[in-house]
Amino acid sequence: MSRFPHLRQDFAASLVVFLVALPLCVGVAVASGVPAELGLVTGIVGGIVTGLLPGSSLQVSGPAAGLTVLVFEAVSEFGLPALGVIVLAAGLLQLLMGALKLGRWFRAISLSVVEGMLAGIGLVIIAGQLYAAAGLKAPASGIDKILGLPAAAVDAIGSPGALASLAIGAGTVAVMVGWTKLPKKARTVPGALVAVIVATVVASVFSLPVATVEVNGLIDSLRLPGADALGGLATPALLGTILAFTLIASAESLFSAAAVDRLHDGPRTRYDKELMAQGAGNALCGVLGALPMTAVIVRSSANVAAGARTKASRVLHGVWLLLFAALLPAALALIPLPALAGILVHAGWKLIPFRGVTSLWRAHRGEALILVVTAVAIVVVNMFEGVLIGLALSVIKTAWETSHIKLEVIDKGAGPIQARLSGNATFLRLPKILDSLEALPQDRPVELDTSGLHHLDHACRTALDSWAERHSAADTEPVKFTALVKAASPEPV
Numbered sequence: 001m002s003r004f005p006h007l008r009q010d011f012a013a014s015l016v017v018f019l020v021a022l023p024l025c026v027g028v029a030v031a032s033g034v035p036a037e038l039g040l041v042t043g044i045v046g047g048i049v050t051g052l053l054p055g056s057s058l059q060v061s062g063p064a065a066g067l068t069v070l071v072f073e074a075v076s077e078f079g080l081p082a083l084g085v086i087v088l089a090a091g092l093l094q095l096l097m098g099a100l101k102l103g104r105w106f107r108a109i110s111l112s113v114v115e116g117m118l119a120g121i122g123l124v125i126i127a128g129q130l131y132a133a134a135g136l137k138a139p140a141s142g143i144d145k146i147l148g149l150p151a152a153a154v155d156a157i158g159s160p161g162a163l164a165s166l167a168i169g170a171g172t173v174a175v176m177v178g179w180t181k182l183p184k185k186a187r188t189v190p191g192a193l194v195a196v197i198v199a200t201v202v203a204s205v206f207s208l209p210v211a212t213v214e215v216n217g218l219i220d221s222l223r224l225p226g227a228d229a230l231g232g233l234a235t236p237a238l239l240g241t242i243l244a245f246t247l248i249a250s251a252e253s254l255f256s257a258a259a260v261d262r263l264h265d266g267p268r269t270r271y272d273k274e275l276m277a278q279g280a281g282n283a284l285c286g287v288l289g290a291l292p293m294t295a296v297i298v299r300s301s302a303n304v305a306a307g308a309r310t311k312a313s314r315v316l317h318g319v320w321l322l323l324f325a326a327l328l329p330a331a332l333a334l335i336p337l338p339a340l341a342g343i344l345v346h347a348g349w350k351l352i353p354f355r356g357v358t359s360l361w362r363a364h365r366g367e368a369l370i371l372v373v374t375a376v377a378i379v380v381v382n383m384f385e386g387v388l389i390g391l392a393l394s395v396i397k398t399a400w401e402t403s404h405i406k407l408e409v410i411d412k413g414a415g416p417i418q419a420r421l422s423g424n425a426t427f428l429r430l431p432k433i434l435d436s437l438e439a440l441p442q443d444r445p446v447e448l449d450t451s452g453l454h455h456l457d458h459a460c461r462t463a464l465d466s467w468a469e470r471h472s473a474a475d476t477e478p479v480k481f482t483a484l485v486k487a488a489s490p491e492p493v
Contacts, residue, residue, distance in 0.1 A: 047318015088286025
């Protein structure tokens with residue numbers, strides 16, 4: 001025990017994390033349109049392989065609800081064999097970015113974009129899993145899923161089988177919500193696991209006509225990337241999907257790491273090392289044809305709350321997943337699919353920051369708008385383009401806010417008019433600058449002091465020169481510039 005002073009705490013925490021991870025691994029896989037065993041494979045790799053690597057000591061990795069929509073779209077468009085290639089390439093990119101020490105730069109991504117991404121994912125997950133809870137086939141796009149819900153509700157009401165399936169899904173959500181109201185000691189067993197067990201027992205005892213998980217066997221579910229799948233790397237659409245997997249998985253993992261660091265007093269996350277650990281795990285998952293992994297805040301927070309002290313807890317949770325997949329795979333076949341849909345609906349709901357949007361709107365309306373637009377864009381367009389729209393809005397907002405310019409005019413009634421520019425003169429503020437300067441009397445000389453400018457870009461420099469030429473008429477003294485900064489001079493860091 002001297003070599004492992006925290007073994008007892010880590011062992012107990014690993015069992016809690018295993019019980020949290022088991023239904024989520026299966027649920028995410030089924031919702032992603034892949035065999036349930038592939039979710040367990042990713043959980044095993046995330047626990048044993050990524051868990052052993054340096055980076056974050058208490059963060060737990062595995063298949064994440066946040067990538068469900070992207071995986072489902074990729075499998076639908078490119079086929080299941082291509083999934084391994086996508087995940088493998090994304091993992092190698094993460095390894096490269098970690099080696100280049102780019103991990104810390106993911107912390108610079110606007111939090112509003114990340115929360116908007118998660119909110120959009122949550123909305124699509126909820127809409128899609130409502131169809132699954134009723135045993136119906138969901139439309140392909142996010143907006144069609146939402147718009148088709150009224151018609152799906154009508155179809156479900158007229159079908160006894162769909163109503164029974166919906167009852168199982170709704171009961172699963174009710175158990176999970178109610179479980180959070182119990183005393184802390186009772187909540188040692190995760191609510192998701194309890195909900196799945198209750199749903200399984202009810203469906204079996206009453207012989208309800210609901211679909212259950214299809215079991216293929218762990219080894220049979222593995223799909224190593226073949227030559228045909230590797231050949232698809234030349235496709236622009238596939239390359240865009242790989243980039244989306246890389247950016248979203250990396251951002252979610254590193255934001256999760258920052259959140260987990262706030263939950264404990266142990267060693268802080270080394271972001272570049274953590275990005276490489278995620279890359280190594282994803283590369284192996286890609287070779288095995290499994291789901292992509294990210295760090296998962298639900299499992300990570302459960303790990304910390306259960307008293308974990310070292311990375312041994314997350315490694316052991318991977319061992320328990322492996323033993324379950326090897327010894328009890330038939331148990332998966334008893335789980336009703338609407339129960340897993342209920343778990344994903346609950347997970348999707350938790351991804352939407354309802355309170356955060358309200359408080360953000362009061363304090364920073366621009367950031368709240370970025371969050372909402374990102375979420376809506378993901379629902380209406382798709383994951384990758386929605387995130388790009390959010391990032392573009394964030395950059396535009398930042399550029400606009402940093403382009404503060406102030407013009408002070410001193411007119412003593414006689415002699416030259418003194419005008420002083422201060423702040424950042426960029427093309428974004430050019431209309432305001434020109435409107436103010438062109439309003440100065442045409443028949444008076446002007447002294448323009450630019451010593452207060454931190455930055456003057458080429459567009460503004462050219463515009464000031466043009467204005468000076470127009471203002472300097474034949475009977476007016478030329479505009480006198482004072483301390484004009486060089487065009488496009490950078491603001492000191």
